[in-house]
Amino acid sequence: MTATVKYDEVEAGQEIPPAEYRVHRVDLVMYAGASGDFNPIHWNARHAMAVGLPDVIAHGMYTMAQAGRFVTDWAGDPGALVDYGVRFSSMVVVPDNDEGAVITVSGVVQEKLADNRVVVALTARSGDARVLSKARAVVRLA
Template sequence: MAATVKYDEVEVGQELPATDYQVRRLNLVMYAGASGDFNQIHWNERFAKTVGLPDVIAHGMFTMAQGGRFLTDWVGDPAAVIDYGVRFSSMVIVPDDDQGATITVSGVVEEKLEDKKVVVGLTAKSGDARVLSKARAVVQLS
């Protein structure tokens, strides 16, 4: 699938509208199975609290993946994201209720590079906490 976002239609400073991603405990259990990370802090509330956490927390890589999902949804092609990195800055706390938690991801085009590539800076928050920092990606556009 080719990227649907065209390089000539993107400007530096262009904001990518925020998208909310719901996170429930079931998502964390499914992610644990896919990733092989069965650390109990990601699914067992009692254990998470005994090690000093406020509640179950999402896997850092799960959180990072929501940023990647945001990018691939924007550009329309998973292969278009050619470089992506973040630092984990806060936890996504996932209560055991119907709402769970929300990760809100937004972006801004920071730079246009050669060969129809752009640098996108991402902001990811859960509640008032910024959960990813220095989140940047290089994306190949058509």
């Protein structure tokens, strides 16, 4: 766990340095087992391409979870996330190679609220595509 971010040390407009989360197909298979979402577009390239996708794609909720992880890693507390929402705007295509795909997440503190809470606007990209839009988290800091 990273150092705990303190409310008094954060200002509106403060940028949170980006983090990269690598995604391999095995991650999607494990996520399917945990979530119960075994749709073959998330693990079978032949099926994904047969339905018009470029290749296997990551679960939207998996992508959302990586952005949530970004926030809790930054805050230094896995229980710091108070409210969280996103819209899915593009797919994370996961090729069958050693590199897999990369989800890059960054953030900006938009506003300081009462009760040690801050609003963080998030940006999540994979390749040239913005994969989450209107991504916003309310985080309670120490």
